[in-house]
Every structure is written in C-alpha cells, then in structure tokens.
C-alpha cells in the first residue's frame with residue numbers, strides 16, 4: 001500500500017496557507033442582508049410582548065420578526081441520523097423563536113437589516129416584556145419536587161433516565177471485609193470555541209431554499225431545516241464549504257432553519273446570520289456539566305466486588321443531543337473495569353442554562369474524569385499501586401460487549417501504558433515524589449480511557465461514495481463525510497489511491513465542499529467515525545471502479561481480466577509484470593472511443609454493522625505551588641491505539657489538538673453563570689480561559705498500531721479520544737504531588753485553594769467557610 | 771448616520787484607494803472591498819488574532835483598527851506573501867510540511883505574526899517564541915506543530931545568515 005501509512009501533505013494545505021480556502025463568509029455576497037438574533041434577558045418565563053416600534057425606525061432595518069410570527073412547529077436539532085422508529089426519534093422541543101424562554105440567551109426575535117450596524121442597533125432597541133418564572137440551574141435541584149418545570153412533558157425536568165443492572169449489587173456488598181469508597185465528582189460547562197463562529201446564509205433559487213452553512217452535518221441539516229419549516233426535504237439544499245472548526249457544536253442544527261425562514265420572509269433575498277463570539281458561548285451549544293457519584297466495594301486483594309454509579313447530566317434548556325451523551329459515559333463504566341455486580345443510573349435533566357450538545361469526546365471526558373480519579377482514590381484507600389491495579393483490572397483481551405459486539409482484540413491498554421511510562425520515566429518519578437515537603441511539589445499521574453468508534457448499533461451507520469474516472473487517469477472522489485479541519489479529505493485520497501491502484505494520492509481529487517444536491521448522502525463528522533465508516537465505502541467503491549477499468553482494459557488488450565491489474569496508475573499484465581498501458585491512455589480511449597465509449601464511474605453505499613474500541617492513555621507531570629494554589633503542567637504524553645495510521649503526521653496533529661482541549665478542561669476552562677439571574681458571566685475569549693500558546697509544555701503523541709480487524713483499512717477512532725484521559729491524568733498528578741484529591745474541574749487556583757485549605761496545606765486565617 | 775471617507779494606502783505592495791464607511795474596521799474593508807479572504811473574523815474584539823495583518827511591518831488585529839486609519843500606511847495581508855510566480859514563502863511552506871494547519875482558520879494570522887518575528891531572526895528560546903505567538907488562539911493544533919513550523923524557518927534563516 002504505497003499511500004496509506006505515509007505522512008503526506010494535506011490536500012487542502014496550500015489553499016489554507018495562502019488564505020484562499022473558502023469558508024462560509026468568504027462565499028457570501030456583500031449585498032446580503034444581515035440577520036441578528038435578539039436573546040432573552042431572563043432565565044425563565046414567558047414573553048408577554050415585543051415592542052419593535054423604535055427598532056423599526058432605525059435606517060437600514062428591513063424587517064423584524066418575533067416569537068409571535070414564526071410557524072408553530074417544534075423541531076429536533078441533534079445531529080443524529082433520523083430514526084424511522086418514532087420511539088427513537090430525537091426530541092423536538094423548540095421553535096425557531098420561543099415565547100416560553102428557558103434560558104438567559106434564548107432566541108426571541110430576529111432583525112433583518114441592510115448592514116451589521118443597523119441590525120445590531122435594532123436588536124438593542126427592541127423592548128421585550130416578560131412574565132418571569134422561577135428558574136433552576138443545577139441538575140439535582142431541578143429534579144426535586146416543586147422545582148421550576150421547563151417542559152411540561154417532562155416531569156421533574158428529567159429528559160431521560162436509563163440504567164444498567166448486572167448481578168446483584170445489594171447482595172454483593174454484604175461480603176465481609178470489603179472496603180467502601182464513596183465519592184462525588186463534578187465537571188463544568190465548557191464551550192467548543194472553534195475559531196470560526198457559527199455562520200450561515202440563505203437564499204431562494206428555483207423555488208427552493210439554499211443554505212450555505214458552517215456545519216459538520218450538511219445532510220442532516222437538510223432534514224432538520226425541512227422539519228422546522230414544515231417544507232419537503234427536497235426543497236432544501238445545504239452547502240458546506242471549509243469550516244473553521246466544529247468539535248461537536250456544529251454537529252447540531254443551529255440557526256440554519258431560522259436563517260432559511262428569514263430569507264423566505266424577505267422574498268428569498270440572501271440573508272446572512274453570523275453569530276457573534278459572545279452569543280456562540282451562550283446560545284449555541286456547550287458541553288454537559290455532570291455530577292457523578294461512584295460507590296465501589298473493593299476487596300483488600302484489589303478486586304471489585306460491587307460498584308454503583310449515578311450520573312446527573314445538565315442538559316440546559318433544550319434536548320439537543322440529550323441523553324445519548326451521559327449514556328455513552330455510563331456505558332463505559334461496567335466495561336472498563338468489568339465487575340460482576342454493577343448498578344448504574346444516569347439522568348439527563350433540563351435546567352435553565354445554555355443548551356448542552358455534542359462536544360469532542362461525547363460524554364467520555366466527563367466520565368473519565370470521574371472514573372479514573374476514582375480508580376486512583378480506590379488505590380489510595382487500599383494502599384496499593386494504581387498502575388498495578390489498573391493492569392490487573394482493566395478490560396482484558398477477549399472481552400466482548402454483548403450489546404455492541406465490540407471485542408477487545410489486543411492488549412492495547414497495557415501496550416499504551418508501557419509507552420507512556422517509558423517516555424515519562426513514570427515509576428522512578430512516582431517513587432521520588434512520594435514524600436515531598438515544602439511549598440512547591442512535583443507529581444506524576446496517569447489515566448487510561450475507554451472510547452468506541454461510531455454509533456452502531458444505537459443508530460444507523462452507513463457511508464456512500466462516488467468515484468469518477470477523468471481523462472488523465474485521475475479520479476474524482478465524493479463522499480458524504482465532511483472535512484472539518486481534521487484532515488479527512490487527505491485520508492480519503494490516500495485510501496482511494498491505494499484501493500484503485502493509483503500511483504499517488506494527488507491523483508484523487510476530493511470534492512471537499514459538500515452540497516446535498518451533488519454529493520452522495522452521508523451522516524457527517526461525529527463519533528470519530530469517518531475514517532472508519534468511510535473507509536468501507538471507499539474500499540467497496542474503489543474495487544468497483546477498478547473492476548470496470550480492468551474490464552475495459554481487457555477489451556483493449558485482448559487479455560483476460562484475471563491476468564490484469566491496476567498498479568501505480570498503469571494497467572499491468574500480472575503474468576509477466578509487463579506494463580500494458582498507462583491508466584491515462586485507457587481513460588482517454590474510454591471517453592472518446594468511436595467503437596465503445598463509456599464514462600467509467602462507480603458509486604455504492606456500505607452499511608456498517610460493527611464498531612471498534614479505541615483505547616489509550618495520558619500521563620502527565622505537574623509542579624504545584626501550594627501557597628499560590630497553582631499548577632504548572634511540565635510534561636505530558638498521550639498514547640493511542642487507533643489501529644493502522646492512515647497518515648501518521650495528521651494523526652499526531654489530531655492528538656495534539658485533543659490534548660490541548662483536555663488541558664483546558666482540566667485546568668482553566670469553565671463557563672460561569674450568575675446564580676441570581678442565570679446569565680453567563682464570562683462569555684468572551686478573554687474571560688473564558690481557553691488554552692493559549694503559553695499554557696502548554698511540549699505535547700507528546702505516540703501510537704500503538706494494532707490493525708483493527710473489523711475495519712476496511714485497519715483504522716478506528718482518533719478524533720475525539722485524545723481529549724478523554726487528560727483531565728484525570730493531571731488530577732492524579734496533583735494528587736501525587738500534594739496528597740489532595742481534587743474532585744471538581746477545572747482545577748483552577750480557586751478550586752485548589754479551597755481544597756488545600758480544607759486539607760490543611762494552606763492556613764488562611766481570613767478564609768470564609770464555603 | 772453613515773459617513774464616508776476616501777482612504778489611500780499601500781496594500782500588498784500596490785498603491786490603492788477606496789471610499790469607506792468611517793465606522794468600518796480594517797477587517798471589513800479588506801474583506802469586503804478588496805476580497806482578501808485571508809483576513810478572518812473570530813471575535814471582532816481583538817481576542818483571537820484571526821484577523822491579523824501587518825501594518826508598516828507590525829502585526830495588528832485588524833478588527834479593532836479603523837479602516838480610515840489605513841491612510842498612508844503600508845499593509846500586508848497573507849495574499850501578499852506569495853511571490854510573483856506563485857511561490858510560497860518559506861513560512862507557508864513550513865506550515866504545510868509540519869502539519870501546522872488543520873481547520874486553517876487561525877492559519878493566516880499565525881503566518882503573519884511569524885513573518886513579523888522572523889524578519890529579524892534571533893536565537894529565540896521556545897518560551898520566547900511561545901510568548902511572541904500568544905496573541906493568537908487556535909483550537910485545533912494545540913500549537914505544537916505551529917511552534918515546530920516557526921522554529922524550522924527560524925533555524926533555516928539563522929543558518930542562511932551565518933553562511
């Protein structure tokens with residue numbers, strides 16, 4: 001395989017380093033009208049009236065629409081494949097503009113104006129009268145009797161509750177001599193912070209509505225725009241140009257329906273909706289904040305007798321991806337450390353906060369923080385070495401999950417741990433840091449993680465691909481999967497070149513811009529699925545194309561097909577290795593032959609009925625300044641087994657980005673809400689502490705390459721996994737340095753100061769309790 | 771009320787002139803009136819660095835720089851880095867080779883700040899480089915390969931200067 005496995009340059013790199021790659025705003029005509037959304041300034045209540053009279057007087061304002069104008073249609077937003085079974089369809093709980101506002105920042109009106117300034121001025125001049133209602137921000141509070149109710153269809157604000165029961169927990173905990181470790185862990189609300197904010201623009205063409213959008217899921221958005229507007233799905237066309245990052249926020253329908261509807265209200269003129277950064281934080285999607293309770297019953301020999309898990313996931317005001325996020329985290333619990341007696345419950349709870357949706361890791365970063373912090377805490381109680389404990393108890397080779405049929409084919413956990421330990425000199429340092437005193441202390445910690453690729457059997461998995469042979473022997477490649485910055489197009493070109501038998505991946509022209517009118521149907525960029533799922537479709541379609549090419553070659557050469565092959569862009573006779581002709585010659589003949597002219601193309605869909613575990617670990621070293629309650633991350637490594645690497649350099653780059661997001665999650669990022677009003681307090685890039693260039697040490701990324709047996713190219717998930725183990729590894733390093741268990745993220749000086757005071761490391765006579 | 775003003779300046783080596791709304795940012799003028807798509811918008815309040823351009827050889831966030839202030843200035847955007855025959859600068863080349871580009875939205879800004887730093891190559895430490903580049907946010911790369919790319923060009927230029 002000459003292309004797969006090489007660190008070739010990205011197919012889009014040239015256009016991106018020259019600034020000519022076109023993103024949504026780069027395509028939008030200057031004459032577009034500009035839309036601005038007006039947001040709720042209370043956390044919960046009803047809009048009584050909207051006074052637009054002052055706003056309408058502002059020069060340049062075209063039209064203003066309010067929650068009293070939009071169609072009374074509720075629609076789902078999650079970027080999930082549609083389910084033909086009603087019971088499995090996504091929850092439809094919001095309108096394009098809402099009268100019943102459920103969070104500070106909810107959408108209640110929209111201005112359409114000739115320019116941005118007029119739109120912004122008008123948005124400010126709109127006066128809204130509310131009937132306020134009490135609100136609730138905490139998911140546990142929200143489930144209590146008498147708590148404000150967000151959606152009347154969901155008593156106690158519980159969007160969904162699911163459980164896992166294995167063995168007999170109640171009986172198992174009676175075993176004499178067990179040690180009980182009972183703890184709570186908490187993760188914050190964070191935001192994706194892709195550098196390109198969400199943006200879209202819409203116009204009518206030939207009686208249809210076209211939306212150009214910065215989305216990860218163009219084909220899904222086509223459906224949701226149709227649903228939200230109550231129009232046939234075929235009347236909607238979605239185009240996705242290059243996008244400036246998504247990380248899950250754009251795996252949701254954001255403002256595409258509203259923008260489309262606004263355009264339709266102003267005669268189909270082009271309307272652009274460009275979300276300001278401050279609104280991106282509040283009125284797009286965020287990561288679910290979770291409160292996680294774990295009770296473990298352990299034997300003194302370091303084995304689990306019984307375990308219990310309860311998770312509360314803060315959904316915010318609308319369902320979006322809903323329960324699937326916490327459910328994925330819960331699903332990992334009985335698998336990662338198999339134990340015969342397990343009880344798990346997870347609750348997804350509506351609250352009056354920003355809507356939580358998909359975000360890199362899809363519930364696993366939260367779960368891993370709790371699970372892997374807990375593993376460390378269990379080992380402390382037992383007085384045993386946590387590395388040895390993990391090696392003994394982590395999912396063994398041969399484990400099969402009865403539901404997904406996922407099998408753990410390799411000893412990936414231990415192989416990844418071995419690499420991380422060697423790089424960090426873990427064992428020596430662990431011993432060295434055991435008994436430190438003084439204000440500045442060092443620590444080292446690690447955490448493995450659990451992840452699985454794609455969404456089968458919970459949802460549909462399929463992938464479609466189209467290949468077209470060009471006159472020069474190059475091919476055009478179209479798939480329904482989307483390039484969102486991760487490098488998917490490049491990996492596809494490499495896979496396609498090898499399958500068809502082309503000399504070089506640059507002979508594969510990937511149509512990066514998705515257009516639902518042109519590209520085959522595909523589900524999009526999520527669940528770290530695309531290299532895995534699309535691999536099947538590329539392989540299947542590439543083989544079809546090759547078969548057609550060889551059939552034509554057989555005609556031209558009078559040789560039987562079985563004696564021919566396509567190697568390095570040449571038709572080769574396999575019996576003696578002779579090059580019969582370059583593919584380019586065959587291609588020209590096939591186009592223009594006076595006797596047999598045919599356009600050689602192939603198209604196929606592959607439905608995937610498998611998925612794959614993708615495991616690894618993080619190891620981190622820190623320096624903790626106790627009086628300042630400050631952590632400095634000094635060294636870090638992630639090791640992943642994502643199967644065969646298609647492009648090692650791009651894989652490494654993916655890991656860097658994921659680690660960076662994990663470091664932010666661990667140490668600095670948190671969207672704060674004012675308890676008195678429900679308003680977000682730090683919704684800008686200065687006050688929200690995204691990792692900067694100065695917040696990282698060198699990020700080391702290494703791999704174990706065990707080819708995934710179920711996969712078309714031996715590959716499996718890598719996009720999201722790197723974010724998953726970082727926070728618990730850093731937390732365990734802080735524990736190693738200080739002896740203090742920190743159970744709340746982010747581990748900012750605020751959090752650490754409180755914990756260090758509680759544990760007596762800081763004596764502060766002025767500190768107020770609580 | 772809208773007010774307009776004529777602005778004359780050098781843009782990517784050429785004398786240009788245009789009439790702008792006095793409230794316009796330099797970002798908007800460069801994007802909307804000159805079609806320079808490399809000037810990206812990530813926040814429009816000077817937080818992210820995506821809109822960086824060089825003004826008289828110094829990197830600025832063009833989103834918080836009024837278009838009318840461009841009068842008489844020498845402005846360079848990423849488009850201006852390409853040679854007359856389509857050659858890439860060594861910095862652009864290094865960003866490609868080191869896989870320093872993912873979604874690419876922060877890339878133009880980073881390259882221009884790197885350009886400013888590398889105009890006078892010194893033996894910077896990693897920490898110094900990190901600090902010099904810290905006006906830009908990137909969510910995709912963890913900054914790792916961007917640092918590699920900048921260091922690569924720095925090394926090349928220092929060696930070229932020695933030879």
Ligand code: FES
Nearest residue numbers: 812814816819833
């Ligand atoms: S757009 Fe100018 S600094 Fe962010």
Ligand code: FES
Nearest residue numbers: 873876908909910
């Ligand atoms: S490459 Fe995406 S923000 Fe930097």
